[in-house]
Amino acid sequence: MIRRSFIILPRVGKATELKMWRSGVACWDDFLAKDNIPGLSGDRKEGMNVALEDADRYLHAGRADYFTSLLPSVEQWRLFSRFGEDAAYLDIETDGLGSHAHTTMVSVHCKGSTRTLIRGIDLTGEALASALQGARMLVTYNGSSFDLPMLQKEFPFVVPRLPHFDLRHGAARVGMPGGLKRLEVEFGIRRPQEVAYVTGEDAVYLWKLWLKGRENALKLLMKYNQEDTVNLATLAPQIEAMLLRKVDDDIRRAGRGR
Numbered sequence: 100m101i102r103r104s105f106i107i108l109p110r111v112g113k114a115t116e117l118k119m120w121r122s123g124v125a126c127w128d129d130f131l132a133k134d135n136i137p138g139l140s141g142d143r144k145e146g147m148n149v150a151l152e153d154a155d156r157y158l159h160a161g162r163a164d165y166f167t168s169l170l171p172s173v174e175q176w177r178l179f180s181r182f183g184e185d186a187a188y189l190d191i192e193t194d195g196l197g198s199h200a201h202t203t204m205v206s207v208h209c210k211g212s213t214r215t216l217i218r219g220i221d222l223t224g225e226a227l228a229s230a231l232q233g234a235r236m237l238v239t240y241n242g243s244s245f246d247l248p249m250l251q252k253e254f255p256f257v258v259p260r261l262p263h264f265d266l267r268h269g270a271a272r273v274g275m276p277g278g279l280k281r282l283e284v285e286f287g288i289r290r291p292q293e294v295a296y297v298t299g300e301d302a303v304y305l306w307k308l309w310l311k312g313r314e315n316a317l318k319l320l321m322k323y324n325q326e327d328t329v330n331l332a333t334l335a336p337q338i339e340a341m342l343l344r345k346v347d348d349d350i351r352r353a354g355r356g357r
Contacts, residue, residue: 100177100343102126107154107169108147114232120350127151163235175262176269178236182262186211186335187234190327191246192302192320198286202249203306204320208328209234215321224254231259233309238278238335240279240327241267264333268339273341279327288330294323 103126105116122128122137125179131151137143140275157165162180170177188208191198205222206215207230214230216222225264237258238245243265250258270282280298297305302323308316 100179100339100346101158101166101181102128103346104153104170104174104177106171106174108150111147117353119167119179120284121353127155139185161235164260166259167262170262172263172265173268173272173317175236176264176339179238179260179264179335182236184333184340185233186238186264186332187231187236188238188240188328188331188335189231189242189246190324190331191249192306192324193304195303196299200249202253204324205250206324206328207231207234207319208325208332210213213328214326215325217317217321225255227254228257233258234259234261234268237261237263238331239263239265239266239280240331241269260346264339265332269338270334270341273338273345275341279330282334283330286334288333290326290330291322293319294326297323 103120105111105119105124106113109270113227118138119130119136124133124136130136131148134142139147148306150198154165156171158181161182163178163185167175168176186209190206191202194203195201201218202222203218204215205227206213216226216230231270242263247258248265266282267279270276275282275285297319305316305320305323309320
């Protein structure tokens, strides 16, 4: 999808991008192959050519970070098909929901394995950076509003500036609002029995039990947190597929409205 994206260009919004798609300019190659584009001056077309050629070089070099400032945050899902294999699926737990809450646990699932960091044991900035090393994209559920701001507050500038696919916003755009557990049910994902009914509030309570010496509470909390990240990896390609279908539907609707 990223090579179909023209909103990375200066002064090109989604409406202009949609017009390009409808006119037959479906991807960067189509744009570059044309001598002129209706509505664009020769100078502007040439500047856009340069921008797309630069973007193509960075894309082939695997530089996902290059696109972070070019794509609006809600459109960074467009990079998933290119960088999903190197995505880090991230989820945190906290000791409360207020402004004074602290991160108690971070799980990072990447390339089929999960690493969990625990406050007071091994959750440090250095360990978090190590867990995210090599990632080219971040995938979360509501991480834009919760997980990433929390980590930035406690571990400033440790989380790399990478494209971010927030599944909560992606799911809402395709008509599936709500929490992660609801989305899992919609897609037939079943959690292990021991964490099937654990909630975010329960996670806070489990942490407090751990602080009181309940070893099993920590194990259960870890399992819950890890399941979040593993299930993100299952959901992300399915949400991406639905977003791609929505793009194609938008193009067809725009054609009927002409």
